[in-house]
Amino acid sequence: MAHAASEVTTLPRLLQQNVRERGVRPAIREKDRGIWQTHTWREYHDHVRVFSLGLAALGFRRGEKLSVIGDNRPRLYWAQLAAQALGGIAVPVYQDSIARELQYVWSHAEASIIVAEDQEQVDKIISLRDRLPGLRHVIYDDARGLVKYRFDWLKSFEEVEELGRKHEAQHPGAFEAEVEQGQPDDVAMICYTSGTTGNPKGAMLTHANVVATARTFMAAEDVRATDEWLCYLPMAWVGDSLYSLVLSLAAGFCCNCPESPETVQRDLRELGPTTVLAPPRIWENMLTSVQVRAGDATPLKRWVFARFRRTAEEAEILRSDGKPVPFGLRLMCALGEFFVYGPVRDQLGLRRARWAYTGGAPLGPDTFRFFRSIGVNLKQVYGSTESSALISIQPDAEANPTSAGRPCPGIEVKIADRGEVLIRSRGIFKGYYKAEEATREVVDDEGWFHTGDAGFLDPRGHLVIIDRAKDVGAMVDGTPFAPQFIENKLKFSPYIREAVAFGNEQPLVAAMIAIDLNTVGNWAERRGIPYTSYMDLSQKPEVRELIREEIAKVNATLPDSTRIRRFLLLTKDLEADDAEMTRTRKVRRRFVAEKYASVIDAFYSGGEEVELSTLITYEDGRQATIQSRVRIADVEAGALSHA
Amino acid sequence: MSAQLQITEVSKSFGGVQAVGRVSLEVRRGEILSVIGPNGAGKTTLLNMISGFYHPDSGRITLDATDVTQSAPSRVAEMGVARTFQNIALFKGMTVLDNLMLGRHVHMRAGVLSSFIYWGFAQKEEVVHRRRVEDIIDFLKIQDLRRRPTGSLAYGLQKRVELGRALALDPKILLLDEPMGGCNHEEKEDMARFVLDVNQEWGTTIILIEHDMGVVMDISDRVAVLDMGQKIAEGTPDEVRADTRVIKAYLGEVKAGRH
Numbered sequence: 001m002a003h004a005a006s007e008v009t010t011l012p013r014l015l016q017q018n019v020r021e022r023g024v025r026p027a028i029r030e031k032d033r034g035i036w037q038t039h040t041w042r043e044y045h046d047h048v049r050v051f052s053l054g055l056a057a058l059g060f061r062r063g064e065k066l067s068v069i070g071d072n073r074p075r076l077y078w079a080q081l082a083a084q085a086l087g088g089i090a091v092p093v094y095q096d097s098i099a100r101e102l103q104y105v106w107s108h109a110e111a112s113i114i115v116a117e118d119q120e121q122v123d124k125i126i127s128l129r130d131r132l133p134g135l136r137h138v139i140y141d142d143a144r145g146l147v148k149y150r151f152d153w154l155k156s157f158e159e160v161e162e163l164g165r166k167h168e169a170q171h172p173g174a175f176e177a178e179v180e181q182g183q184p185d186d187v188a189m190i191c192y193t194s195g196t197t198g199n200p201k202g203a204m205l206t207h208a209n210v211v212a213t214a215r216t217f218m219a220a221e222d223v224r225a226t227d228e229w230l231c232y233l234p235m236a237w238v239g240d241s242l243y244s245l246v247l248s249l250a251a252g253f254c255c256n257c258p259e260s261p262e263t264v265q266r267d268l269r270e271l272g273p274t275t276v277l278a279p280p281r282i283w284e285n286m287l288t289s290v291q292v293r294a295g296d297a298t299p300l301k302r303w304v305f306a307r308f309r310r311t312a313e314e315a316e317i318l319r320s321d322g323k324p325v326p327f328g329l330r331l332m333c334a335l336g337e338f339f340v341y342g343p344v345r346d347q348l349g350l351r352r353a354r355w356a357y358t359g360g361a362p363l364g365p366d367t368f369r370f371f372r373s374i375g376v377n378l379k380q381v382y383g384s385t386e387s388s389a390l391i392s393i394q395p396d397a398e399a400n401p402t403s404a405g406r407p408c409p410g411i412e413v414k415i416a417d418r419g420e421v422l423i424r425s426r427g428i429f430k431g432y433y434k435a436e437e438a439t440r441e442v443v444d445d446e447g448w449f450h451t452g453d454a455g456f457l458d459p460r461g462h463l464v465i466i467d468r469a470k471d472v473g474a475m476v477d478g479t480p481f482a483p484q485f486i487e488n489k490l491k492f493s494p495y496i497r498e499a500v501a502f503g504n505e506q507p508l509v510a511a512m513i514a515i516d517l518n519t520v521g522n523w524a525e526r527r528g529i530p531y532t533s534y535m536d537l538s539q540k541p542e543v544r545e546l547i548r549e550e551i552a553k554v555n556a557t558l559p560d561s562t563r564i565r566r567f568l569l570l571t572k573d574l575e576a577d578d579a580e581m582t583r584t585r586k587v588r589r590r591f592v593a594e595k596y597a598s599v600i601d602a603f604y605s606g607g608e609e610v611e612l613s614t615l616i617t618y619e620d621g622r623q624a625t626i627q628s629r630v631r632i633a634d635v636e637a638g639a640l641s642h643a
Numbered sequence: 644m645s646a647q648l649q650i651t652e653v654s655k656s657f658g659g660v661q662a663v664g665r666v667s668l669e670v671r672r673g674e675i676l677s678v679i680g681p682n683g684a685g686k687t688t689l690l691n692m693i694s695g696f697y698h699p700d701s702g703r704i705t706l707d708a709t710d711v712t713q714s715a716p717s718r719v720a721e722m723g724v725a726r727t728f729q730n731i732a733l734f735k736g737m738t739v740l741d742n743l744m745l746g747r748h749v750h751m752r753a754g755v756l757s758s759f760i761y762w763g764f765a766q767k768e769e770v771v772h773r774r775r776v777e778d779i780i781d782f783l784k785i786q787d788l789r790r791r792p793t794g795s796l797a798y799g800l801q802k803r804v805e806l807g808r809a810l811a812l813d814p815k816i817l818l819l820d821e822p823m824g825g826c827n828h829e830e831k832e833d834m835a836r837f838v839l840d841v842n843q844e845w846g847t848t849i850i851l852i853e854h855d856m857g858v859v860m861d862i863s864d865r866v867a868v869l870d871m872g873q874k875i876a877e878g879t880p881d882e883v884r885a886d887t888r889v890i891k892a893y894l895g896e897v898k899a900g901r902h
Contacts, residue, residue, distance in 0.1 A: 033777035034789065144782065145840045262787035 008184040010207040012048075012085040014249040016179065019045045022225065022252050028074045031259040031267060039074060041252070047075070049175045051157070052082035054164030055113065056174065058137050062087035062181075065109050065190065069093050069102075069124075070117020072231040072257045075141045075157050077245055079115040080189070084207075086178050090189040091202075094236040094583050095121065098617070103128050104199055105192050109433065110134045115157070119145040122154070184208040190433050191238045193385045194582035202433035203238075203385045210242060212410075212426035213388035214250040217242075220393050220408045221355065227253035227274045228352075232264045237584065239277060239359070242389040268349035276349075276356040280363040281585075283378070286348055287367050288494070288519070308336035312373035320372075320400055341374040350376050355396070357381040360584060364492035368401035380405050382463060386442065386449055387411075388427035392463045403462035404455070413463060419454040420469040454482070471589060473504030479561040481509070483589070486564065489557065493550040494519045498574045498581075500592055502600055503562065510566040510603035512596060513547055514538075514573045520546070535571040535628065544569060544633055551635050566603050568610070568632045577617045602632055647672040647848055648693065648816060653702030655688055662688040664872040665702070670816070675842050675849045677859045680869035681892070686852045687729060689869070690818050693850070694726050695719040706816075721749050723815035727805045727822055729852075735794030739804050742793055743779060746811025747772040779807045782844075783837060799830030806837060816848045817841065823855055831855060835862055860884065868892070 009017075018027065018041045027044040029036045039047070060066065066083035068076040068090065080090035091109045093102060095117070102124060106114070112134055116122050118141065125138050138154050140146055146154075168174065188210055190202040217223065229248065233240040244255050258267040268276075294305045311332045315325050325333075345351045356371070359381040371378040379394040382404035391413070394405035407413045411425040428449045431439035442450045454472050455465040466472070467482035475481050483501040490499040490511065497516040503509035515538050523546065524531055531537040547569060555563040574580040580592055593600065595614075602610040612630050617623050648670035655663045663685040670676055678686050691697045693704060695716040704712045711719055725746075733742050751772065753765040780786055783803050788796065793804055802822055809817055819838065823831045835858050841847050853859050859866060860880040868876040868883060870892040876883050883889055 033774065033781060034786070144844070145836070148843050259786045260784065266787070 008208050009211055010084070010179070010182040010184055010186070011081060011188055011211070011246065011249055012179045012182060014211070015041075015045055015048060015081060015085075018249060018252050025225070025252070026254045027248075028077065028255045028257070030074050030257045031263070034259070036256070036271075044074075044078070047078045047161070048081045048085060050161045050164035050168065051075075051078055052085045052164065052178070053167040053171075053175055054160035054162070055082055055088075056086055056178070057163040057167040058113070058160065060086055060088060060113055063089070064113070065089045065091050065111045066113045066115065067091040067093055067106060067109065067111040068115045068235060069097075069121045070095050070115075070141065070235070071261055072233075072235055072240070072244065073117055073141055074255075074257055076115060076117065076235060077231075077255070079139070079157075080245065083113075084188055085175065085182070087182055087186060089187050089204075090241075091192070092189070092235040092241060093192065094194075094234055096234075097583070098577060099124055099127055101200070103131055105202075106132050106135065108199075109190055109192075109202060113137045113139065115139045115141070118142040122146060122149070182207070184211070187430060189241060191241065191385045192236065194576075194584055194586075201435060201438055204430040204433050205238075205388055206430050209388050209427050209429060210246045211250060213242065213390050214246045216408045216410050216425070216427065217247060217390055217393075218251060219410070223247065223251045223253070224274075225252040227251065228271060229253060229255050229275060230264075230268055230271055230273045231255050231257050232261070232267075233277065233279075234583075238385040238389040239383070243277060265349075269347065270349070272346075272349055272352040274352050274354055276353050277381070278356070278358060279360045280358055280367070281361075283358055283363055283367050283371065284494075287370055290344060290348070305340055308332070308340040309370075309373070311336055312341060313369055316369055316373035320369075337375065344374055345376060353377070355379060357393075359383065361586075362488045363401060365401040366492070372399060382465065384451060386429045387423055387425065387451075388429065390427060391423055391425075391451075394462070398460065398462070402464060403458060404465050406460075406462055413457065414448065415456055416450070418469055418472070419456060419466070421451045421453045421455045421463065421465070422448040423451060424448050475503055475509075475561065476505060476507045477561060479559075481562060486511070486554075486558065486562065487587070489554045490551070490564075493554070495523065495546060495550055498570075498587070500574070500587055500589070500596075501564065502593075502603065506604060508565040508604075509562055510568075510600075511551070511564050512568050512570055512592075512599060513551075514570045515543065515547065517573070534573070535626070538569045538571055539628075539630065544631070548633060548635055555635065564635055566632055566634050568599055568603075568630055571612060571626065571628050571630060572614060572616060575616070578615065579617075599630075599632075607632060646670065647707060648850075649703075649705045650689075650693070651703045651705075653689075653692055653699040653704060655685075655692060655697055655699050661872050663692070663699075663869075666869070666872070666874045667702075668867055668874065668877070670848060670850060671865075673842070673846050673848055674864040675838070675851060675862055677851045677853060677863040677866045678869060679853065679856075679859055679866060683871075684869040685872040686869055687820055688872075690726065690820055690850070690852060693719075694724055694818055717749075720812060723813070724818065725809035725812040725814035725816075726818035727802075727809050727820060729820045729824060731798075731801050731805055733793040733801060733805055733808065736792055738790050739785060739788045739793055739796075739807075740776065740780075740790065742804060743776045743807050743811045744772060746808040747776060749812060775813070776811055779810050782810075782840070783807050799826045799833075802826060802830070802834065803837070806834070806841075810841065814847060816850065819849065819851045819853075821852055821854065823853055823858060831858060838862060 023042040024040050026038045027041040029038045066088050068079055070076055083090050091111055093105050114125055116125060116138060122140050139157055139160050141157050143156055184207045186207055187204045188207045189205050192200040192202050194200050229243060231244040248255050256271055258264045294302060315329050315333050318325050355377040357379055368378060377396060379399045382392045383389040390408060391411055392405035392407045414422040416422050424447050452469050453465050454467050454469040455463055458464050467484040471484060472482045481503045486501040487499040490496050495516055496513055498514040500512045501509055517534050520537060520543060524537060529540060529542055537543060551564050551567060576583050581587055599610050609629050609631055612628050614626050615623055616626060646669045650668040652665045652667050653663060654665055680686055692699050695714050698713050706722055751768060753768050758765045785803060793801055806822060823834050838849060839862055842849050863880055866880050866883040867874060868889050875892055876886045876889045
């Protein structure tokens with residue numbers, strides 16, 4: 001690296017640096033009309049410059065907020081940088097949010113300009129416009145369906161760029177002067193965290209925060225300017241901002257925007273990115289698709305796949321235990337690489353990936369082992385919005401499914417009372433926007449950020465996360481109770497999509513379970529069990545029996561007092577639209593406990609059945625109530641007396 | 644607005660049954676005209692006569708002042724009239740992309756020989772047409788389906804691909820025969836949105852046969868009502884909704900609990 005790692009700067013200045021150092025290299029690609037369209041760093045910079053001046057012409061001033069909403073599109077990234085170049089703040093929001101959530105975030109952030117991807121998003125803004133007094137302009141990327149919209153506050157991206165060109169003719173050098181004024185300690189972005197309680201909070205990250213974090217990342221991993229990265233994670237998630245904007249600018253690598261959310265899998269394969277970050281759900285889906293396709297193959301191919309998969313896993317288990325792999329096994333693995341592992345990685349688009357990350361939630365050990373065994377360098381990474389998305393990474397040789405990795409260089413980790421993980425680094429955020437009280441609750445006087453996660457450092461120095469600290473309680477007999485720890489074990493079962501465990505200040509552990517419609521549906525079809533809907537399927541006695549066995553398997557790995565004694569199968573999946581989960585799919589525990597109070601009651605009063613009246617919210621915001629009687633089952637007979 | 648398509652007193656009988664009797668209709672450039680009516684009212688027959696599948700027993704159909712009453716379907720298509728069918732008519736074994744490329748057929752000029760040689764003229768032509776097809780794929784948001792055989796797609800998506808195939812013709816007039824039939828609520832909303840967008844973005848005239856009254860009343864500029872092969876009303880959605888004969892003949896049946 002030509003520049004000192006400690007150099008503090010702003011994102012727009014990093015952009016200028018990329019133009020100087022690698023102006024003709026690809027900076028961002030977008031798949032459009034089925035073809036990857038490339039923009040070089042010079043073009044990237046030109047778009048940011050003229051759009052930025054267009055914003056200036058529209059009266060966008062230092063400290064104002066510009067929000068972006070939509071799927072990953074180059075223009076939405078450019079818009080964020082353009083705002084930052086003027087000393088403004090970018091506020092990316094979740095594209096699938098419903099109107100009520102958007103209204104809260106936009107009015108809280110006082111967004112004065114929103115850049116929207118398409119008509120769908122513009123329509124949402126129109127429906128909220130009366131309630132957003134601070135909003136002055138809306139700019140859209142894709143004009144499709146918007147030709148008949150005539151509002152003086154609605155403009156296309158091209159129109160604003162045109163304004164920018166005119167502005168530049170009148171004020172030459174204006175862009176460079178604005179960038180020059182920017183300070184590293186200016187707030188670069190506000191990331192709204194969906195929070196498991198109450199309204200979302202806006203975490204303010206400064207240029208210094210995110211640039212320092214990117215440098216930390218580059219010190220921990222071998223990031224290269226020739227890397228290729230697929231931008232498909234939600235833009236509002238801090239991980240995407242860090243990778244697709246900050247890291248790309250800091251390292252100079254190329255970002256690639258998929259054609260549409262539905263084509264991500266195919267685009268991944270075409271592109272073969274050199275590094276991949278995905279939440280556990282995506283890794284599990286990939287494994288399922290491999291298994292399904294292997295199952296459909298001819299008997300010979302099926303046998304070859306099964307044979308070499310076993311070989312790979314045997315070798316992987318030896319490797320992860322630090323034992324030598326015998327010569328015969330190594331030879332088989334080499335054959336497997338040729339016949340199975342290489343082609344499978346190629347099909348998944350992971351052939352060129354030097355490393356792959358999973359984070360956000362624990363990944364099942366079986367899934368983890370599968371990917372590592374076929375030669376994908378899958379590792380766990382841990383971070384949070386408030387820490388600019390990065391705290392720890394597993395080094396290549398120390399990957400395993402249980403830890404969250406080794407804290408990155410320059411990041412201090414301390415375990416406080418009750419096991420809460422505390423972090424101190426240059427990436428720790430400036431505070432929550434307009435919520436000093438909340439900020440003081442999580443950042444103490446010495447600058448330690450309280451993650452709210454309970455965990456410990458293992459003998460190798462790896463951080464291990466158990467649960468949210470505030471969720472860790474105790475059962476009546478004093479046994480510590482960590483609900484998420486149990487839920488994660490349940491969710492490792494392919495048949496269980498979501499689980500909520502209860503047991504704090506209770507005599508026994510009980511769980512509400514949402515089955516996975518795909519896998520359980522598939523299982524039912526293979527057995528000739530007819531069903532009509534999720535609700536119907538979830539209440540089949542055979543399904544209850546299936547889940548009971550899955551729970552029994554989990555119980556075998558738990559200490560006796562925290563074994564799950566009773567369970568109930570929910571008639572619908574837990575949904576973010578129903579406020580039961582956050583947009584990043586974390587259970588909002590307190591809300592769920594209130595909503596399902598009757599179920600908890602029945603768990604501990606020995607009830608056999610419970611009346612469930614669930615309010616569900618459709619994607620368009622309409623609501624409906626579903627009434628049903630649901631059976632509560634014991635995992636083993638006589639659970640209550642047992643306790 | 645001028646009349647783009649003029650239908651004058653057309654009649655059509657099958658054996659002893661008169662499907663359409665002396666129906667006149669004027670279709671204006673750039674409008675969305677819906678044709679509604681109970682089952683067997685003659686709506687599809689009317690559409691078939693416009694597209695040249697049937698020829699009327701009597702009456703005249705003119706398209707941009709050209710008489711097309713006796714024209715073959717291929718000739719009508721060349722003049723810029725595209726259609727979709729009530730029961731999807733796609734090549735089920737072919738991919739979405741190939742189905743759409745086939746929709747460009749009337750615009751392709753390469754002969755057998757130059758197509759066989761491919762390099763040169765045929766390749767250049769293919770690139771031009773592929774670009775247009777990609778525009779349509781983007782417009783209908785079916786990028787993920789390009790390489791899928793149409794037979795493997797869900798019904799609502801097949802309907803969408805069929806619309807795409809019709810659009811590939813670059814039609815001046817688009818005839819849609821129940822594009823929302825058999826679709827669920829969400830698919831209907833999407834389709835209604837596409838129909839409106841086609842009309843607004845490309846100014847395509849649209850003649851729509853549809854049973855979903857909500858959709859018809861929402862998106863149509865004008866509505867014509869057929870009953871027993873006769874046109875019994877014509878006007879804006881509000882006018883038609885208030886027409887007593889329409890209520891009696893068509894909506895009256897709905898009230899009696901047909902749905």
